Each structure stands twice: as C-alpha cells, then as structure tokens.
Amino acid sequence: MAQRASKKSAGPAANHTSAQVVRDLHERMVRIRLFETEAGKLMEAGKLPGFLHLYVGQEAVAAGVMAALRDDDQITSTHRGHGHAVAKGVSFKHMYAELYGRVTGACLGRGGSMHINDVSLGMLGANGIVGAGVPIAVGAAFAAQYRGEDNIAVTFFGDGATNIGSFHEGANMAAILRLPVLFICENNGYAEFTPQSKHMLITDVAERAASYGMPSVIVDGMDALAVHQATVEAVARARAGEGPMFIEAKTYRYYDHQGVKGLRHPYRSDAEVEEWKARDAIDLIEARALSDGTATRAELDETWRRTRDEIAEAIAYAEASPLPDTADLLLNVYSG
Amino acid sequence: MTTITEAPALAPGGTARKLSYVKAFNEGLAQAMREDENVFVAGEDVAGYGGVFRMFDNLLDEFGPRRMIDTPISEAALVGLGVGAAARGLRPVVDLMFMDFIGVCLDQIVNQAAKMKYMFGGSVSVPLTITTASGAGLGAAAQHSQSLEAWLAHVPGLKVVMPSDAYTAKGLTVSAIRDDNPVVVMLNKVLLGSTSDVPEQIYGIPLGQAHTARHGSDVTVIALGRMVGEALAAAEELAAEGIEVEVIDPRTVQPLDTETMFASVRRTNRVLVVHEAVTFGGLGGEIAAQIQDAAFDYLDAPVLRIGAPFSPVPFSPVLEKAYVPDQARIVQGCRRLLERS
Numbered sequence: 001m002a003q004r005a006s007k008k009s010a011g012p013a014a015n016h017t018s019a020q021v022v023r024d025l026h027e028r029m030v031r032i033r034l035f036e037t038e039a040g041k042l043m044e045a046g047k048l049p050g051f052l053h054l055y056v057g058q059e060a061v062a063a064g065v066m067a068a069l070r071d072d073d074q075i076t077s078t079h080r081g082h083g084h085a086v087a088k089g090v091s092f093k094h095m096y097a098e099l100y101g102r103v104t105g106a107c108l109g110r111g112g113s114m115h116i117n118d119v120s121l122g123m124l125g126a127n128g129i130v131g132a133g134v135p136i137a138v139g140a141a142f143a144a145q146y147r148g149e150d151n152i153a154v155t156f157f158g159d160g161a162t163n164i165g166s167f168h169e170g171a172n173m174a175a176i177l178r179l180p181v182l183f184i185c186e187n188n189g190y191a192e193f194t195p196q197s198k199h200m201l202i203t204d205v206a207e208r209a210a211s212y213g214m215p216s217v218i219v220d221g222m223d224a225l226a227v228h229q230a231t232v233e234a235v236a237r238a239r240a241g242e243g244p245m246f247i248e249a250k251t252y253r254y255y256d257h258q259g260v261k262g263l264r265h266p267y268r269s270d271a272e273v274e275e276w277k278a279r280d281a282i283d284l285i286e287a288r289a290l291s292d293g294t295a296t297r298a299e300l301d302e303t304w305r306r307t308r309d310e311i312a313e314a315i316a317y318a319e320a321s322p323l324p325d326t327a328d329l330l331l332n333v334y335s336g
Numbered sequence: 337m338t339t340i341t342e343a344p345a346l347a348p349g350g351t352a353r354k355l356s357y358v359k360a361f362n363e364g365l366a367q368a369m370r371e372d373e374n375v376f377v378a379g380e381d382v383a384g385y386g387g388v389f390r391m392f393d394n395l396l397d398e399f400g401p402r403r404m405i406d407t408p409i410s411e412a413a414l415v416g417l418g419v420g421a422a423a424r425g426l427r428p429v430v431d432l433m434f435m436d437f438i439g440v441c442l443d444q445i446v447n448q449a450a451k452m453k454y455m456f457g458g459s460v461s462v463p464l465t466i467t468t469a470s471g472a473g474l475g476a477a478a479q480h481s482q483s484l485e486a487w488l489a490h491v492p493g494l495k496v497v498m499p500s501d502a503y504t505a506k507g508l509t510v511s512a513i514r515d516d517n518p519v520v521v522m523l524n525k526v527l528l529g530s531t532s533d534v535p536e537q538i539y540g541i542p543l544g545q546a547h548t549a550r551h552g553s554d555v556t557v558i559a560l561g562r563m564v565g566e567a568l569a570a571a572e573e574l575a576a577e578g579i580e581v582e583v584i585d586p587r588t589v590q591p592l593d594t595e596t597m598f599a600s601v602r603r604t605n606r607v608l609v610v611h612e613a614v615t616f617g618g619l620g621g622e623i624a625a626q627i628q629d630a631a632f633d634y635l636d637a638p639v640l641r642i643g644a645p646f647s648p649v650p651f652s653p654v655l656e657k658a659y660v661p662d663q664a665r666i667v668q669g670c671r672r673l674l675e676r677s
Contacts, residue, residue: 074424108457115455124423125456129447135416136448142417143424146376146402153420166443169413176408332458333492335516 018225021067022285022294025224027303028063029282032056032083034307035092038315039082039099040260047319048099050112055083057254060281061186062087064227064249065154068235072151074122074140076133079114080253081126084156090118092314102321109324110332122151131161134170134183141179141244152180152238160191162205168212171244175212180238182231183209183246186221192257193267209246221251222281225288252276350537357502358391358528361467364506365392365429367538368513369399372427375513378405378414379431379467388433389469389528411441415466419449419518422464427513435470435522436479438487449518450493464518467509471562471612472660473526478648481525481656483561483613488520489590489622495519495543496590500564502532504587507541514540524562546593548600552580555670556600558623559583560611563661567610570666581670589619597623598630605636606673610661615643636677642669 036056043052055062058080066087069075077084085095090106098105098116106116117125124140127133137155144151161167162185174181185206191199202208206216217234219226227249234245254277289295355363369375376399377383377392383404386393396404407414411432418428432438438445449462472481488496495517499505505523512519549564550571559567564585571581582600586592601607607627609620620641627639642661650656 074420076420106457107455107459110457111455117456117459119423119456119459124420124460125452127448129443132416132443132448135413135444136420136423138413139417139420139422139428140424141420143421143426146421146426165440166412166416169408169410170416172408173410173413173417177405332454334495335453335461335463 019294021228022225022289024067025063025228026282026285026289026295026300028067028087029059029224029285030303030307032059032062032086033282034304034311035086035095036082038311039096040255042099042315044260049101051258052113052260053080053258054253054255054260055080057276058186058188058221058251059083060224060227061184061221061249061251064224065182065184065231067228068231069154070151071121074124074137074151074153076124076137076140076153076155077126078133078156078158078161079126079128079130080158081114081116085116085118085123085126088118088123089121090116090123092310093317094118096314096318097321100318100321101323102318103324104317104321108331131157131164131166133157134161134167135173137181138170138174138179141174141181142177145179150239152182152235154182154184156184156186158191159185159187159189159196159205160194160199162208163191163199171209171212171214171246174244175214178241178243180241181244182234182238183214183244185246185248186251187248188251188253190253190257190268195268204248206246206248214244214246216246216248218248218250221249222276222279222284224281224285350535352533352535354531355502355534356528357499357505357523357530358389360502360506360534361391361509361523362393362395363534364509364538365513366395366398368510369395369403371538372513374425375427375429376403376405377429377431378407378417380407380409380433382406382431387431389525391431391467391523411437412444415441415444416448418464418466419444419452419462422449422462422518423452423460427463427465429465429467429513432466432468434480435468435484436482438468438484445488445494445518445520446491450491454493461516462518463516465509465512466518466520468520468522469525470522471524471526472649472656475651475653475656476525477651481649483522483611485522485560485589485611486613486618489592489619493518494590495588496522497543497588498522498561498586499524500559500561500585500587501527501530502534504541504585506534507539508543508587510538511540511543515543519543522561527562527565530565541587543588544591544593545588546584546586546596548582548596549585550581550583552582552604554580554604554606555673556582556584556597556604556607557666557670558597558607558609559585560589560619563610563612566661566663567666569663570670573663573667574670579670579674592623594623594626594630597627601627601631602634605634606677607635608640608642608666608669608673610642610666610669612660613643614646615641616646618643637673640669640673642666
C-alpha cells in the first residue's frame with residue numbers, strides 16, 4: 001500500500017531529520033485520538049447536541065499534512081473535520097465549547113461540529129457539504145497568488161467527494177490557474193456507508209488527478225511519516241509556483257460515518273476493522289520511535305498524559321461556559 | 337416627472353451625462369477596481385471577450401490578466417474561488433453571465449458565501465460580488481430569462497440588488513463591491529442599452545434604501561428592476577386622467593426598505609407590487625404581507641400583485657410578451673385598485 005513517498009522517507013537522510021518530526025507527528029495524532037474519543041464519550045453520555053463525525057483512524061493524514069504546513073497556510077476541511085482542526089492547532093477549549101454549543105466556542109456556538117474553524121490559524125472551516133471546501137481552498141490559493149504571497153492552500157476531502165462536481169471543477173480550476181493548492185484525498189474506503197467499489201470503478205482515486213494535468217502520489221495513510229514526506233515535497237512544489245498536486249492517502253475510520261454506536265446493518269465486517277486497527281497509525285509511529293530511539297516509552301506516555309490533562313481541562317471549561325444569549329441570535333448574519 | 341432624481345449627497349460632483357446601463361455598470365466596476373487593488377473580476381469570457389453582454393469591455397486592457405480572469409465553464413468553482421478569495425480579504429467580482437446558471441453553483445452561494453460569517457462566529461467576512469444578467473424579453477427562452485431574486489432574497493446572509501436604470505446600475509454595483517457581504521447584482525438584459533443621466537465620478541447608492549422615483553397621492557406602485565420603467569410610463573398615462581401614481585423602486589430587495597413603502601401606503605392607501613418573476617412565491621407576496629401587517633388600517637383595498645404567470649418563460653415573442661408584466665397591466669391594476677375603494 002505504501003507507495004513512492006513512504007519509500008523515500010525510509011532512507012537514512014529521512015531518519016536523520018525525522019526525530020523531531022516523529023515526535024511532532026506523534027503528538028498531533030495523540031491529540032486527535034484523545035479529542036475524538038472523549039468527544040465520542042460525551043456524545044454517548046448525551047451531553048452534545050447535533051451530529052458527530054469522528055476522525056479516529058485517520059490521524060496520520062491530518063498530522064502528516066499539517067506538520068508540513070505553516071500557520072499562514074490555509075486549509076478547508078470536511079464534515080469529519082475535528083482532526084484537521086486539532087492538527088492545525090485550534091484550541092481544545094474552543095473546540096469542545098463549540099461542540100457543547102457554548103458562546104465561548106470556536107464559532108460562538110453558531111456552527112457546531114461541522115463548522116469548527118480558526119481563521120487566525122488558517123483553518124477556513126470544516127464544512128457540512130461534501131466537496132464544497134475544494135473550490136474555497138482554490139480561492140484561498142488564488143488570494144495568495146494574487147498578492148504575491150507564498151502561503152498555500154490545502155483542501156481535504158474523502159473518496160466519496162471525488163464524485164461530486166465541485167471537486168472536479170475545483171481541480172480543473174486550480175490546474176488551469178496554476179494555483180498553490182494541495183488536494184488531499186483521505187480515501188477511507190467508504191462514502192458514508194457505501195464502499196468505494198460501489199461508488200467508483202477505479203481503485204486509486206489519484207488517477208482522477210491526471211485528467212486535470214495534475215501530478216499525484218499515493219501514500220499509506222496509516223503512516224504519518226509517509227504522508228508528511230509526500231506533503232513536504234508537494235508543499236515545496238506549490239510554494240515554488242509549480243501548481244497544484246494531488247495526494248491520495250489510503251486510510252480508514254474506526255467509528256461509523258456518524259456517531260459512536262453501531263449501525264442498523266453491517267456495511268463492513270469486524271474483521272476488516274480489526275485488520276486496519278492492527279496497522280494503527282499511532283501504534284506504528286510509536287513502534288518506529290522506540291525501535292530507532294527517537295523517543296522512550298516514558299516520553300510517549302508523557303505525551304498521552306499531558307494531552308489527557310489538557311482535554312479534561314478543556315471539557316471542564318466548555319461545561320462551565322455560558323450558553324449563547326438568545327437575544328444575540330442574529331449576531332453576524334451580516335457584516336457591518 | 338419621469339426621470340429618477342437623486343439627493344445631491346449621493347451623486348457627488350462630476351458631470352452627469354447620458355450613459356447606457358451596461359456602460360454605466362462597466363464604468364462603476366472600472367472605478368471600483370481603480371479605487372481598490374483587491375478588486376478583481378473572474379468569469380466565463382469576461383477578460384478576452386469582454387463579456388457576452390459587453391459588460392467588461394476594455395477592462396482587460398486597463399487591468400491586465402492578473403485582475404481580469406477568464407475561467408472555465410465551472411460556476412461552482414468560480415463562485416467558490418470568489419468565496420475563498422473573499423474570505424482571505426480580496427473583493428472578488430464573479431460573473432455568472434445568465435442568472436439561470438445559478439442553479440449549478442447555488443451551494444457555494446447559499447451554503448458557503450451566505451453562511452460563512454455566521455457559522456464561523458463572525459471571524460470572517462465574505463465581500464463577494466456576483467454579477468449576473470436576468471430577465472425576459474430577448475426571446476432567450478426558459479433557461480436564459482428568469483428573474484430569481486426571490487430565491488436569493490430568502491437566504492439570510494445574502495444581499496440582492498436590482499438596478500432599474502443606468503444610474504442605479506453604476507451606483508449599486510459600486511456599493512455591492514464596497515460592501516463586506518456577498519451581494520448579487522441582478523442586471524436586466526432588456527435594460528442594457530437604455531440610457532439615463534450618470535455622474536462621471538464614482539458613487540455608491542446605499543444598499544437597503546428604496547427610492548421614490550415619482551411622487552403621487554392616489555396609488556403606490558412598488559416595482560422591481562425593469563418594472564420601474566414600466567411603472568413610470570404607466571404613471572404618466574394615468575396622470576393624463578388625473579390619477580397620481582407614486583412609484584417606489586426598492587433598488588435592493590435584500591435588505592428591503594419597507595419603511596419607505598409603509599410611509600407611502602399611509603398616504604395613498606392603495607398599493608400594487610409588480611415584478612417580472614412569477615407571482616407565486618415572489619417578492620410581491622412578502623411585500624404585501626409586510627404592508628398588511630404594518631399598515632392594514634390604512635389600506636382601502638387589498639394589496640395587488642402583478643407578476644408573471646406560473647409558467648417557464650416562453651420562447652415565441654408573442655407568448656413572451658404576454659408573459660412579462662408591462663405598462664398596460666400596471667395601468668389596469670391601478671384602475672382596479674381605485675375601483676375597489
């Protein structure tokens with residue numbers, strides 16, 4: 001499954017430069033994993049209104065990409081957007097408060113799970129409409145090019161989104177205008193509950209990039225280093241004005257499309273889920289770190305502990321935060 | 337009086353001269369581009385060709401390919417490009433050519449541009465202008481002739497303007513570009529060649545402020561877009577019979593200046609709303625409901641709506657002429673209101 005990029009990252013030079021990167025990737029993934037599992041528990045406990053699309057399983061993609069970006073690089077995300085927000089650095093407090101619908105939330109309680117954003121960190125929002133973030137990222141990249149800035153835009157989407165028009169229109173637009181956009185396809189094998197084999201006749205979504213004259217690479221989406229290395233190369237290319245690039249990361253989500261509980265019908269087998277969990281992205285990077293001496297078990301454990309503490313504090317903050325004032329319902333419908 | 341006048345404060349300095357609707361739009365856009373480096377134009381055939389309606393003539397020569405961008409026929413990506421660029425601080429003007437094409441990019445307008453500020457807790461603004469040509473009368477048939485303002489006026493977060501002449505085509509376009517919200521500028525295809533007095537200098541017309549285009553004491557006619565001219569002609573015709581019609585041009589349908597309408601109705605006690613869009617579910621229903629809520633006791637007759645029949649816009653000129661409201665139907669409507677009270 002691992003393709004070109006991960007092979008490149010396995011060389012001695014990569015090992016030499018990777019100690020700090022490995023720790024960074026590990027921490028980002030742990031932060032996502034714990035944020036999401038705790039959010040799932042809160043949902044199960046009936047504490048959160050609305051929907052919850054958990055990112056657990058796909059952490060290597062958000063972590064690998066985001067570790068290659070700068071704060072001023074812009075991203076557009078999806079309905080499954082918490083992982084991208086966490087990896088981009090959006091605060092736990094603002095995220096949990098938003099999930100709780102509190103006025104201290106990232107969207108002042110107006111957006112919820114599917115619209116979490118922090119424009120100061122280049123997070124142009126999760127999005128409730130599949131594929132809709134693609135053209136918006138193209139526009140953000142256009143703005144950078146227009147101003148002669150070297151920040152880039154990255155759009156995340158799933159395999160299912162590559163069947164919608166806005167993806168194709170956005171890809172072609174980015175290519176024809178030679179814009180600095182990275183197209184990150186998180187192929188988790190399912191469009192909601194429909195397997196990839198039933199929603200497209202190709203195995204590698206990356207093939208679609210070729211029709212827009214856009215280069216692509218396929219990476220093991222459970223290998224954060226592979227994702228990171230591929231992204232570093234694509235970012236350099238985009239910053240140099242060489243145009244958009246498509247990265248397909250083969251990955252998997254552990255929870256269902258929405259929520260935590262099981263589904264009405266078994267759209268996938270337990271064996272399949274276990275097969276992917278056996279290649280868990282965090283287990284993989286921890287094993288790598290321990291074997292090459294990048295980190296000790298104690299250091300890795302410390303990351304988990306520290307993150308758990310931060311999350312407990314953030315949840316307490318969210319629960320203690322005030323609800324929005326209904327008198328402010330019309331706030332921010334318009335500017336000015 | 338049939339000319340639309342403006343308070344001096346809204347038309348600062350410069351010499352006014354006759355200019356066509358499309359040239360006034362073009363001039364306003366060019367001046368807004370000179371005023372703000374962040375303004376750029378993107379759309380199908382806007383640069384090299386100057387737009388199919390010549391809306392963008394000569395702009396490529398002055399502003400170059402960096403600020404005048406021809407795009408593929410990809411309305412969803414085009415509007416999305418505008419949304420993303422606007423969220424990053426530019427002031428995009430994206431052109432949809434025909435308003436009927438809005439269906440292929442409605443998500444970007446309705447779910448993205450309109451809602452982003454609200455959903456993001458106010459942390460971003462989307463100063464996006466969408467220009468498009470609307471209206472029937474050119475034998476362009478059902479997919480190139482619609483007036484869909486009611487669709488857009490229904491969406492919180494959007495603003496919608498409907499220039500009724502060359503003067504408003506320029507001023508409303510300038511205001512749309514300067515506004516920090518997504519604004520749809522609905523130009524009218526039939527009016528493109530019509531002329532009126534247009535100041536040379538740049539000026540904006542406040543969004544959400546109606547204009548009383550003619551004062552009268554007997555009937556109020558609230559007319560949208562091209563119907564303003566028809567209403568003014570109807571008013572002239574009725575004036576010969578001693579019937580004084582007041583004509584209100586809302587100019588902006590979202591936000592809608594209902595106060596000007598209420599004040600007028602309290603004086604005339606009769607009101608007719610006329611628009612090109614189909615009557616069912618059109619702005620006329622909303623305006624009628626608001627007037628009845630705010631000024632019921634002043635009404636001597638039910639609010640009358642005149643719009644298109646509930647049918648796609650027909651192609652054959654004889655059918656199309658029967659479809660679009662005109663001076664004769666407005667005259668007839670005013671008479672009906674006077675007879676009922």
